[in-house]
Amino acid sequence: MTVRVLVVDDSLFYRRRVIDALNAEDGIQVVGEAGNGQAALEKVKELEPDVITMDVNMPVMDGVTAVRRIMAMRPTPVLMFSSLTTQGARETLDALEAGALDFLPKQLEQVYADRREALNQLCKRVLWLSKKGAHWRAPAAAPSPVRPSVHPSETRPRPAVHDRLAHGIKLVLIGTSTGGPAAVQKLLTELPDNYPVPMLIVQHMPGPFTAAFADRMNKLCRCTVKEAAAGDRLAHGMVLIAPGGKQTVLRARGDGIFVEINESDPSDIYKPSVDVTFLSAAEVIGGGVLGVILTGMGADGREGACRLKARHSRIWVQDEASSVIFGMPKAVIDAGHADQVMSIDRIASQLAILA
Numbered sequence: 001m002t003v004r005v006l007v008v009d010d011s012l013f014y015r016r017r018v019i020d021a022l023n024a025e026d027g028i029q030v031v032g033e034a035g036n037g038q039a040a041l042e043k044v045k046e047l048e049p050d051v052i053t054m055d056v057n058m059p060v061m062d063g064v065t066a067v068r069r070i071m072a073m074r075p076t077p078v079l080m081f082s083s084l085t086t087q088g089a090r091e092t093l094d095a096l097e098a099g100a101l102d103f104l105p106k107q108l109e110q111v112y113a114d115r116r117e118a119l120n121q122l123c124k125r126v127l128w129l130s131k132k133g134a135h136w137r138a139p140a141a142a143p144s145p146v147r148p149s150v151h152p153s154e155t156r157p158r159p160a161v162h163d164r165l166a167h168g169i170k171l172v173l174i175g176t177s178t179g180g181p182a183a184v185q186k187l188l189t190e191l192p193d194n195y196p197v198p199m200l201i202v203q204h205m206p207g208p209f210t211a212a213f214a215d216r217m218n219k220l221c222r223c224t225v226k227e228a229a230a231g232d233r234l235a236h237g238m239v240l241i242a243p244g245g246k247q248t249v250l251r252a253r254g255d256g257i258f259v260e261i262n263e264s265d266p267s268d269i270y271k272p273s274v275d276v277t278f279l280s281a282a283e284v285i286g287g288g289v290l291g292v293i294l295t296g297m298g299a300d301g302r303e304g305a306c307r308l309k310a311r312h313s314r315i316w317v318q319d320e321a322s323s324v325i326f327g328m329p330k331a332v333i334d335a336g337h338a339d340q341v342m343s344i345d346r347i348a349s350q351l352a353i354l355a
Contacts, residue, residue, distance in 0.1 A: 003130040004031045006049040006068070010058040015211030016105070018053055018122070023211060024124040038136075044070055052078045054100065056091045063251050064094045077129040081106045089212035089338075093181065101129055101324050102178045103208060110111045117313040128178070128325050135188035168287030169197050169215035169354065171234060173281055175274030175304070177204040177296025179324025181213060183344050184294070188239060190346065190348040193222040197290075197354055198234035199260075200242065200250075200281075202274045204296065207245035214241040232259040242272040249280035257284055269298045274328075278304020287312035292347060293338075295323035309337045316340045316347060 005022055007030055009015045019030045023267070032047045033318070034040040037054075038061040052070070056063040061070045067078050080103040082092040092103045102125055118291040176183060180203045205213060211227045217239070226232075227247055228240035233321050234257045242248035263273040278301060281289050293301045295318055305315045315337050317329040322343040332338050342350065 001027070001201045003028045003127060004050045005033065005126060006032045006040065006043050006047060008034045008043075008052060008053045008058070009035070009055040011055075014055070014081075018308075021119040021122055022126060023054075025127075026123040026278075028056045028123060028126060037061030037063060037069070037203050040342075042068050042073055043070055044076060048074065050078060051126050051194060053126070054078050054080050054095070055106075056080060056082045056088065063069065064091060064098055067095050068098040068101050069080065069348070077254070079104065079125055079128050081127060084206055084208055085110075086208050086212060089209040092209065093212060093216055095354050096181050101132070104287075104332070114181050120322045124297070125178070128327070129200050132324065142312065168195070168288060169290045170285055171281060172197050172290045172292065172351065172354075173278060173326070174197040174199065174201045174294060175278065175296070175301040175309075176202070176294035177298065177325070177328060178297035180204070182324075183318065183322075184281045185217065186349055187348045188221040188225065188346050191221060191223045192352075193224075193237075194237050195223050196236045198236060199223075199239040200228065200234070200248070200277065201239065201244045202248065202272050202277050202348065203242040204270055204272070204300070207243065210241050210244040210263050217241070228261065230259060233257070234259070243275060245271050246271050247276045249276060250284045251280075252284050270298075272299035275304040279307050282307040282311050282313070285311075285313075289313040291315045292351075293317045293329050294344070294347075295325055296328035298327050301328050302331040302335050302337070305332045305337040307309055312337050312347060316342060318347060318348075 005028060007015050007018050015033050022028045022030050031049055032043045034043045036058045054063045070076055078100040080092055080100045082088040082096045082103055084105045094221050184201060214225050214227040223237055223239055225239040227243050232240060247264050249260045251260050254344050278291055289308055291305055291313060309315060317338045319341050320326040323329055
């Protein structure tokens, strides 16, 4: 089956570059192009593409507004292109909240080792997103970025601290990629402000994006969320997000466990890598970790989950139905490392129970 793609960008040069790359891939056909969001809406109605690539900044109608309108009119998997800037990160996160499923930097060579790998990644993303097909539905509207005064979890009776810690969990580790921002938001907005277990999240994102993502989650959630920095100590009530473009590991020192941030190797595929962080947690904490693998393309997290399981930690994975891309969870399941396979709603409710 050929994947039919609509390419939307106000730059004719960039459109041609994307169109040529996609048309050169077996199984992909570009069926149309548009120079702004308004024109894209008309093309979506006319062509009914399987996947849309969308620029963020365009005249007449910007990409975020276009995504929102497309989701209301004819939900279609959208891959955003954005600049590697703080402003570009915020705009891309807006697009993901509006319903876009994934993003790539416009200057692909800034992230991938060479032009061939960059274009290969573009085609792989389009093919993966097309698999959502008729099974995909537009996400519900995101809540406004204001901390709620009363959290739903606080309306139920809550066990004493010593009972809560009897779960034996010293750290919740979460690894995710494509579709991760929406999934992580679902999990974090369920947590109270005094969550008794430290949490560290590894989300595949480039450098400028993780700080913006952490800031957005901090505004939405009752718990404190921040981008991890060297020397941060794991503490209850604190959610750390691994910085993009680097590798985050854990080190035991004195009476605590601390974050260490390392420069990534040029050969590293993922920066940050779920495996790198999970492997370090297995060495430092051993059996006291709850590892959670959410939606994402590829197999990052499989080896880390294997090591954690060998140390008697527990592994949860997101199910196929609620995943944008089932690659990462499936890799862990196929390797026999998953203790539980659950929907994102179920994972959120089970994590909240720890409180």
